[in-house]
Amino acid sequence: MPELRVIRKYVEREDSHTLKSYVSSGGYAALNKALKMDTEEIIEIVKKSGLRGRGGAGFPAGIKWSFVPKDSKKPVYLCCNADESEPGSFKDREILEKDPHQMIEGIIIACYAINSHKAYIYIRGEMPYGAAQIENAIKEAYQRGYLGQNILNSGFDIDISLYRGAGAYICGEETGLLESIEGKKGEPRPKPPFPAQIGLFGCPTIINNVETLACVPHIINNGPEWFAEIGTPKNTGTKIYGLSGCINNPGLYELPLGITAQELIDEYGGGTIGGKKIKAISPGGSSSAILTADQLDLKLDFDTMAEVGSMLGTAGVTVIDESVSMVKVAQNLAHFYRDESCGQCVQCREGTWWLEKMLREIDEGKGSMEYIDIILDACSQMRGTTICALADGCAMPVASIVTKFRDEFEEHIKTGQSPAERKHYMGDWA
Numbered sequence: 001m002p003e004l005r006v007i008r009k010y011v012e013r014e015d016s017h018t019l020k021s022y023v024s025s026g027g028y029a030a031l032n033k034a035l036k037m038d039t040e041e042i043i044e045i046v047k048k049s050g051l052r053g054r055g056g057a058g059f060p061a062g063i064k065w066s067f068v069p070k071d072s073k074k075p076v077y078l079c080c081n082a083d084e085s086e087p088g089s090f091k092d093r094e095i096l097e098k099d100p101h102q103m104i105e106g107i108i109i110a111c112y113a114i115n116s117h118k119a120y121i122y123i124r125g126e127m128p129y130g131a132a133q134i135e136n137a138i139k140e141a142y143q144r145g146y147l148g149q150n151i152l153n154s155g156f157d158i159d160i161s162l163y164r165g166a167g168a169y170i171c172g173e174e175t176g177l178l179e180s181i182e183g184k185k186g187e188p189r190p191k192p193p194f195p196a197q198i199g200l201f202g203c204p205t206i207i208n209n210v211e212t213l214a215c216v217p218h219i220i221n222n223g224p225e226w227f228a229e230i231g232t233p234k235n236t237g238t239k240i241y242g243l244s245g246c247i248n249n250p251g252l253y254e255l256p257l258g259i260t261a262q263e264l265i266d267e268y269g270g271g272t273i274g275g276k277k278i279k280a281i282s283p284g285g286s287s288s289a290i291l292t293a294d295q296l297d298l299k300l301d302f303d304t305m306a307e308v309g310s311m312l313g314t315a316g317v318t319v320i321d322e323s324v325s326m327v328k329v330a331q332n333l334a335h336f337y338r339d340e341s342c343g344q345c346v347q348c349r350e351g352t353w354w355l356e357k358m359l360r361e362i363d364e365g366k367g368s369m370e371y372i373d374i375i376l377d378a379c380s381q382m383r384g385t386t387i388c389a390l391a392d393g394c395a396m397p398v399a400s401i402v403t404k405f406r407d408e409f410e411e412h413i414k415t416g417q418s419p420a421e422r423k424h425y426m427g428d429w430a
């Protein structure tokens, strides 16, 4: 499957982040086109393209936009989710730093389609360079009349503000993000009501991921059929896959949705370091259930991953080779989610804490056999029972690791030490 660069086409240009470079490669032509269309027509085009959200859940973008009430007496908001804090995910960062105007153009078109005159870009606190690039791009867009009053003489007004987070993973969850913009603690809200009805400051709000919005100008320029022909019938367009872990060529690869994990690892990742056997992969960021070596011929798309009990998530693929301790991998994950839980739900606050504790004790040779079933039971009680999906994001990978590598856990408990060659954390490759 050939690399198909749409969003990443110009990232190697030294000045790719500038308005000059963007406009010289056809940038903002889609906005000109969109402003002459009826708003409903734009929503229909996005629906027809099959574009699904790139932030994790894969929800169809056009359908989400259509949920905004047409006759809203309140202002409508759009929030671009640039929080990208999922371990194993680093695709949005490149767009923010190297080619931010396509995302800004996507935001303006989306705002026009949903009749919103105010958008926020919520960027992760640890991305100061990305924030500076965005600030500069917003300034350039105002200077050239793509933002502000009566843009391009269309009669449409639109303002964008950049909002920097303070380093909490939970503020990437869409309602945690809204709370954070409102100046409150980033604690997710129960749903319903969904943000499209009651979102930011109690007003209808659409939240979309950076990559989702960056796809929009390309769909308007090339047509929905062009986009829908890329990938598989229900998983359309290109996807930026992020490859990391025990791999020779880690990095970002933009490919039609539906490449197999094996192709991604062999053809683009150059195989594993030292040619070691693959033990497992995490297919869609740390919150996804792991796949084992016999599942590498599966398509990395939303539906195939859901069918096997995992998810495409952010398509951040982490490769784990035979030398790595799976107890350590599970412990590392539980540590992250325990640390990032906002603490509102008992199942999450207590569940992540107990998972980390039990996994740490197993790792230190202090665990007992009954821990395995207690961990699996705790995971099942954490799933689908909380305000947001962070608890599931911990329970899914941990349960899949313990279930699929139960023998390794049992041996570790029996002997008091890991049978794996590498006993350290998944990220410490040095």
Ligand SMILES: Cc1cc2nc3c(=O)[nH]c(=O)nc-3n(C[C@H](O)[C@H](O)[C@H](O)COP(=O)(O)O)c2cc1C
Pocket (backbone or CB within 6 Å): 052, 053, 054, 055, 056, 057, 058, 059, 061, 081, 082, 083, 084, 085, 086, 169, 170, 171, 172, 173, 174, 175, 207, 208, 209, 210, 212, 213, 388, 389, 390, 393
């Ligand atoms: C704990 C948690 C963290 C999340 N972090 C992000 C994030 O950093 N960026 C993102 O786009 N979506 C993140 N999401 C998903 C968002 O809630 C939301 O579904 C997404 O921004 C919608 O955009 P999309 O429809 O374009 O995918 C997170 C979800 C959860 C549960």
Ligand code: SF4
Pocket (backbone or CB within 6 Å): 170, 187, 188, 340, 341, 342, 343, 344, 345, 346, 348, 349, 386, 387, 388, 389, 390, 391
């Ligand atoms: S699941 Fe966890 S992170 Fe999400 S609202 Fe509940 S306690 Fe907070």
